Amino acid sequence: MIDLLIIITLLAFLLVTAIAIIRIHSLFAIVMLFGIFSLLSAGLFVVMDAADVAFTEAAVGAGISTVLMLGTLALTRQHEEKHNGKHRPILPLLVVLVTGAALIYGTLDIPAFGDPDAPAQQHVVPRYLDKAVDETGVPNIVTAVLASYRGFDTLGEVTVIFTAGIGVFLLLAGRRTRHSEKENAS
Amino acid sequence: MMEFVLGHYNYWIVVVLMMAGFYTVISRGNLIKKIAGLNIFQVSVFLLYISIGNVRDGTTPIIAQGFQHYSNPLTHVLILTAIVVGVATTALGLALIVRIKEAYGSIEEEDIHLQDNSL
Amino acid sequence: MKNNLILRITAKLLIPFIILFALYVQFHGDFGPGGGFQAGVIFSSAFILYTLVYGLETAQQIIPLRILQILASLGVLIYIGTGVVALLLGGEFLNYSVLADAQITGQHIGILVIELGVGITVASVMIMIFFSFAGRGRQ
Numbered sequence: 001m002i003d004l005l006i007i008i009t010l011l012a013f014l015l016v017t018a019i020a021i022i023r024i025h026s027l028f029a030i031v032m033l034f035g036i037f038s039l040l041s042a043g044l045f046v047v048m049d050a051a052d053v054a055f056t057e058a059a060v061g062a063g064i065s066t067v068l069m070l071g072t073l074a075l076t077r078q079h080e081e082k083h084n085g086k087h088r089p090i091l092p093l094l095v096v097l098v099t100g101a102a103l104i105y106g107t108l109d110i111p112a113f114g115d116p117d118a119p120a121q122q123h124v125v126p127r128y129l130d131k132a133v134d135e136t137g138v139p140n141i142v143t144a145v146l147a148s149y150r151g152f153d154t155l156g157e158v159t160v161i162f163t164a165g166i167g168v169f170l171l172l173a174g175r176r177t178r179h180s181e182k183e184n185a186s
Numbered sequence: 187m188m189e190f191v192l193g194h195y196n197y198w199i200v201v202v203l204m205m206a207g208f209y210t211v212i213s214r215g216n217l218i219k220k221i222a223g224l225n226i227f228q229v230s231v232f233l234l235y236i237s238i239g240n241v242r243d244g245t246t247p248i249i250a251q252g253f254q255h256y257s258n259p260l261t262h263v264l265i266l267t268a269i270v271v272g273v274a275t276t277a278l279g280l281a282l283i284v285r286i287k288e289a290y291g292s293i294e295e296e297d298i299h300l301q302d303n304s305l
Numbered sequence: 306m307k308n309n310l311i312l313r314i315t316a317k318l319l320i321p322f323i324i325l326f327a328l329y330v331q332f333h334g335d336f337g338p339g340g341g342f343q344a345g346v347i348f349s350s351a352f353i354l355y356t357l358v359y360g361l362e363t364a365q366q367i368i369p370l371r372i373l374q375i376l377a378s379l380g381v382l383i384y385i386g387t388g389v390v391a392l393l394l395g396g397e398f399l400n401y402s403v404l405a406d407a408q409i410t411g412q413h414i415g416i417l418v419i420e421l422g423v424g425i426t427v428a429s430v431m432i433m434i435f436f437s438f439a440g441r442g443r444q
Binding site: 004007014019027041044045052053057071072073076078082092095108116118121125128129133140142153154160161163164171 | 189190192193194195196197198199200201202203204205206207208209210212213214215216218219221222223225226229232233236237238239240241242244245246247248249250255256257258259260261262263265266267269270271272273274275276277278280281282283284285287292293294
């Protein structure tokens with residue numbers, strides 16, 4: 001019962017934060033609200049028994065992403081979103097409503113939240129839960145699956161992080177090109 | 187009827203969050219707001235997956251004495267990889283925004299299109 | 306910000322504990338929540354705090370960008386190296402059971418080593434990205 005209340009409250013706060021991010025025009029407030037959004041979702045992950053995921057989301061979403069967005073705001077020196085009053089987004093609203101209706105129609109067939117007999121809990125998962133400690137000696141099943149049973153995916157993930165680091169380094173750490181030097185001179 | 191709503195309400199709220207993020211991406215012109223909307227979309231997709239993997243009366247999937255039911259660890263592994271890839275794309279996107287600002291002088295989509303069309 | 310006394314003292318007190326916590330999360334990822342990614346991000350946040358308080362030049366004297374590039378590549382190399390060592394010892398790529406005599410010992414060694422590689426890469430990449438963003442505004 002108390003779980004239900006906590007989940008409903010956190011989801012309501014998430015909704016309010018998302019709507020505020022749409023409506024507010026000050027970019028600094030948007031970045032701060034984004035940090036709050038990440039932290040609330042990390043709290044929701046904890047209530048749903050996903051400790052590793054909550055750890056990563058809090059560290060990465062509320063930590064690194066917010067810091068990088070603040071850095072971008074400092075470098076681009078823009079504080080307000082430009083808005084003219086006669087903004088009439090009918091077509092995006094229509095697309096969003098149609099997509100949302102299709103997705104909700106799809107969720108009508110999903111098994112209930114927390115059902116132990118759902119198809120997602122069959123086939124491979126009972127085998128991992130039974131055999132992982134005997135085969136790998138590691139009690140944390142998430143680490144065992146991530147590092148041992150699905151080690152190739154983690155290799156790809158490390159490569160993606162490495163590539164992103166190289167990409168940002170190439171884009172930002174070199175000297176400014178002759179392009180902007182010419183503009184500054186003229 | 188009541189159990190149906192109780193069993194599905196958080197999927198519906200997660201879909202509404204997804205659509206909020208999607209709307210921010212396609213309808214606002216400011217590039218930083220688009221990146222924020224994209225991240226909202228990503229986080230709500232993670233919430234959907236973790237909700238699918240949750241088991242009532244279960245606990246975190248760390249084998250310990252005294253616990254019988256565990257939550258689904260496979261969804262956790264998937265989302266861990268997805269979170270890290272998400273931060274990689276966000277960092278690259280923000281670096282591109284900085285370079286766009288230096289090249290075009292603005293990070294509003296309309297100004298960038300105007301400068302591109304007038305070349 | 307280095308003239309602000311409270312920030313300086315607090316940062317000096319906190320940074321060792323943050324690094325210690327990052328090492329704890331890295332090596333206890335087998336028995337509790339944690340692992341390479343979380344530990345790498347926490348470790349990098351200690352250095353980001355130092356950069357924010359003491360300035361970019363001081364931080365880059367402690368960790369030059371060349372060292373960060375070498376460390377990032379080293380993490381990926383450790384990961385792939387474990388797989389190649391498993392190949393050379395007779396098993397398949399990334400099959401940790403052949404790394405030691407008993408299967409459980411081999412798996413445990415393999416998991417520890419690759420989590421170390423992942424932690425090193427994630428930490429150095431996060432610090433490198435932050436240095437790139439911070440260094441752009443100086444020019």
